[in-house]
Amino acid sequence: MNVVTRFAPSPTGYIHIGNVRSAIYPYLLAKQNAGKMILRIEDTDRGRYVDGATELIEDTLKWLGLDWDEGPIVGGPNAPYFQSERMEIYHEWAKKLIKAGRAYADPTSPEKLNEYREECNIKKQPFLYRNYRPESSPEWSPGVPLRFKTIPKSYDWHDEVMGDMHSGPEVLDDIILIKKDGYPTYNFAHIVDDATMGVTHIMRGVEYLSSTPNYLALYEALGLKAPKLVSLPHILAPTGNKKLGKRDGAKSVTEYRDDGILPEAMLNYLACLGWNDGSEQEIYSKEELIKKFSLARIQTSGARYDETKLVWLNGQWIRKIVDEQGVAALAPRVQEFWPESAKEFNEDYRLQVLSIIYDRLKTLSDLRQMTGYFFTEPKIDVDMLINNKFIRKLSESEIEGILKTAVSELSQAPSWDAETLQQILNQLLDFTQKKPAELFSLIRLAVSFAPFSPALNLTLAVLGRDRTLARLNAVARAI
RNA sequence: GGUCUCGUCGUCUAGCGGUCCAGGACUCCUGGUUCUCAUCCAGGCAAUCGCGGGUUCGAAUCCCGCCGAGAUCACCA
Numbered sequence: 001m002n003v004v005t006r007f008a009p010s011p012t013g014y015i016h017i018g019n020v021r022s023a024i025y026p027y028l029l030a031k032q033n034a035g036k037m038i039l040r041i042e043d044t045d046r047g048r049y050v051d052g053a054t055e056l057i058e059d060t061l062k063w064l065g066l067d068w069d070e071g072p073i074v075g076g077p078n079a080p081y082f083q084s085e086r087m088e089i090y091h092e093w094a095k096k097l098i099k100a101g102r103a104y105a106d107p108t109s110p111e112k113l114n115e116y117r118e119e120c121n122i123k124k125q126p127f128l129y130r131n132y133r134p135e136s137s138p139e140w141s142p143g144v145p146l147r148f149k150t151i152p153k154s155y156d157w158h159d160e161v162m163g164d165m166h167s168g169p170e171v172l173d174d175i176i177l178i179k180k181d182g183y184p185t186y187n188f189a190h191i192v193d194d195a196t197m198g199v200t201h202i203m204r205g206v207e208y209l210s211s212t213p214n215y216l217a218l219y220e221a222l223g224l225k226a227p228k229l230v231s232l233p234h235i236l237a238p239t240g241n242k243k244l245g246k247r248d249g250a251k252s253v254t255e256y257r258d259d260g261i262l263p264e265a266m267l268n269y270l271a272c273l274g275w276n277d278g279s280e281q282e283i284y285s286k287e288e289l290i291k292k293f294s295l296a297r298i299q300t301s302g303a304r305y306d307e308t309k310l311v312w313l314n315g316q317w318i319r320k321i322v323d324e325q326g327v328a329a330l331a332p333r334v335q336e337f338w339p340e341s342a343k344e345f346n347e348d349y350r351l352q353v354l355s356i357i358y359d360r361l362k363t364l365s366d367l368r369q370m371t372g373y374f375f376t377e378p379k380i381d382v383d384m385l386i387n388n389k390f391i392r393k394l395s396e397s398e399i400e401g402i403l404k405t406a407v408s409e410l411s412q413a414p415s416w417d418a419e420t421l422q423q424i425l426n427q428l429l430d431f432t433q434k435k436p437a438e439l440f441s442l443i444r445l446a447v448s449f450a451p452f453s454p455a456l457n458l459t460l461a462v463l464g465r466d467r468t469l470a471r472l473n474a475v476a477r478a479i
Numbered sequence: 480g481g482u483c484u485c486g487u488c489g490u491c492u493a494g495c496g497g498u499c500c501a502g503g504a505c506u507c508c509u510g511g512u513u514c515u516c517a518u519c520c521a522g523g524c525a526a527u528c529g530c531g532g533g534u535u536c537g538a539a540u541c542c543c544g545c546c547g548a549g550a551u552c553a554c555c556a
C-alpha cells in the first residue's frame with residue numbers, strides 16, 4: 001500500500017511539545033513505507049490566524065528533520081496546500097451534498113441557537129441541532145451557514161491505536177459544513193482534503209475520537225472511503241491530569257533549540273513518549289525510529305511530559321555524536337553557545353576546549369557557564385581558595401610553597417601535552433608529599449576559580465604553558 | 480448530565496493465562512574511577528499491577544461491577 005500521511009496544523013502560533021508528535025508519527029510512518037507526508041496548513045479560522053505562524057511551523061519541522069514531500073515551499077501535485085486557497089473545492093463538494101439532499105442552509109440566528117443550547121443544558125441533555133432542524137430551509141446563499149443533514153445510526157469502525165470502536169445514533173448531528181463567512185469548518189474541509197489528496201492515514205489527537213462518527217457519516221454521504229484512523233493519546237502537563245497546552249507553559253519546540261537541546265534528542269524523546277518497540281532500547285536515531293515504528297505499539301493512555309528525561313537523553317546524544325563522529329561533528333552545533341569572549345579565539349582552540357568539556361554537557365548552553373576561564377582571566381578569589389574543603393587543611397605558607405614549586409616544575413616541562421603534564425603532576429605529588437585532593441584542587445582552582453573543570457592535566461594542556469604559569473604566579477602573590 | 484476513552488514503581492514503560500512475591504529507563508541514594516563537576520561502572524530505594532467480585536489448578540493478563548481521571552457535546556481546529 002502506498003502510504004500517504006499528513007500533518008495539518010492551523011497557523012495560530014508556534015508548535016509546542018504537546019502537539020509535535022502528530023507530525024513525528026506521520027513522518028515516521030510515511031518514511032517507513034516509502035510513502036509521503038503532506039504538510040497542509042488549515043487556515044480556515046481567520047480570527048485565530050497569526051501572521052508568521054506558518055514559517056514557525058516550517059522552521060520547527062525542519063529543525064527536527066521532518067521534511068515533507070508535499071506542501072508549502074516544496075509544492076506538489078495536490079496544490080494548493082493552504083485551505084484558504086481551496087475554497088472552490090469545498091464549495092463544489094458542498095453543492096454535491098445539497099443536490100443529494102444531504103445539506104441545507106441554516107437560517108437560525110446565533111442567539112436562537114444559544115437559547116436551544118441553554119434549554120438542553122437546563123434539562124441536562126446533550127444538545128443536538130438536528131432536533132431543531134427546520135421543516136424547510138431557504139436556498140443556500142452567502143452569509144448563511146450550511147449544515148449537514150445527518151441520518152442517525154450506529155457506526156462500527158477500527159482505530160489503529162484504540163482498537164474496535166462503536167457509537168450509537170445519539171452522537172450524530174447536523175454539523176456545520178460551511179460557516180457564514182464562506183470558509184469551511186475543519187470538520188468538512190479535512191475530509192475533502194484528505195480524500196482529494198489521497199491521504200491513507202489520519203493521525204490526530206484523541207480529542208477527535210468523539211467526533212469520528214460524524215466524520216464517518218460525512219464520508220458515507222460523500223461516497224468516500226474513510227482513511228485509516230489513528231488516535232494519538234495526549235501528552236500530559238508535568239502536574240495535574242490535563243493535556244499539555246500553552247496555558248500550562250508548554251514551550252515551543254524551537255525554544256528548546258535555543259536552550260541547547262539537540263533535535264536528535266528531542267525527536268528521540270518525543271517519539272518514545274507514548275510509543276516503544278517492546279525492547280529495552282532507549283536511544284533511537286531517526287533512522288532507527290523509521291525502521292522500528294509501528295502503529296500497533298502506540299500507547300493508549302496519556303503520557304506525562306518529563307523534562308528531566310529529555311535532558312538526560314540530550315547528554316546521551318551529545319556523547320553519542322562525539323563517540324561516533326568525533327568532536328569536530330559537535331563543533332558546528334555549539335557555535336551559538338560559546339561565551340561571548342570565545343569569539344576572540346580561533347576555531348582550533350575552541351575545538352580543544354570542546355573536546356575536554358563535552359562529556360560534562362547536558363545541554364549545549366551549559367558551555368556558556370562551564371568554559372569561561374578558558375577565554376578570560378578568572379578573577380582571583382582568595383576566599384574561594386582557602387575555604388575549599390581540601391585546601392582548608394593547608395596553611396597559607398604551605399599554599400604559597402606548593403604554588404611556587406608547581407611553577408618551577410611546570411616551567412621545566414619538556415613539552416606541554418596532557419601526558420607530560422600528568423607525569424609532572426605525579427612528580428609534584430612526591431615532592432610536596434600532599435594528597436592528590438589537596439594538590440590538584442589547589443592548582444585547579446588557582447588556574448580556573450571555577451566550581452569544576454575537566455581533569456587537571458587536560459585543563460592545563462589546553463590552557464597552555466604561559467597562561468598556566470601566569471595564573472599560578474598571580475595567585476601565589478595574592479596569598 | 481449524555482456519549483466515548485484511559486487506569487503497572489514519583490515519571491516513561493515491559494508484560495497479551497504459568498518463566499512476574501512484576502523487568503528496563505529517568506529521578507533519588509551508596510560505593511568505585513589519583514582533586515572538583517560530569518561521564519562511566521557496580522549496587523540500592525521504589526508498583527499488594529485503581530478497587531471489589533467472578534472464571535480458572537493458576538490472572539497484572541479473561542469477564543462483570545464500582546471508583547478515579549480525561550475527552551467531547553462550537554459558524555475552533
